[in-house]
Amino acid sequence: MANIMIAVPEKYALEVSSPAPVTSERQHEEYLSVLDQLASKDNPTSEEEKYAEVLMTLIEAYEEEHHSIPDAPPVEVLRTLMDANHLRQKDLVPIFGSETIVSEVLHKKRGLNKTHIEKLSKRFRVSPAVFFSRTMNR
Structure with a gap:
């Protein structure tokens, strides 16, 4: 793999001179903060764009290992989203058409x-993919 040097403006400097794999939550938050700063720029330089790409790769690798969502059946994903949004069955009637259908889906009858x-x-x-069973093709 070729060693690529990326010039980074001093104001984005991290604890280390060049980004390294994320090994802690503190470092993860630091990288996210810098990435947010870079993303909010109207006209980032090509160096800033390259730096942001490196940060995204490192952040994604850390999140895949430490923040990944375990495989869950679609109904459990739906229940979790309902709980997180303080929704009841009747709140999903506009999506399903009737409270009966909502109930059947939540009770795995449909x-x-x-x-x-x-x-x-x-x-x-959320991505539609979260509502597909990940175990269907295994």
């Missing part, structure tokens, strides 16, 4: 269809 998944992903601002 699966989610494409329309449900599209509406749920928009409602909760």
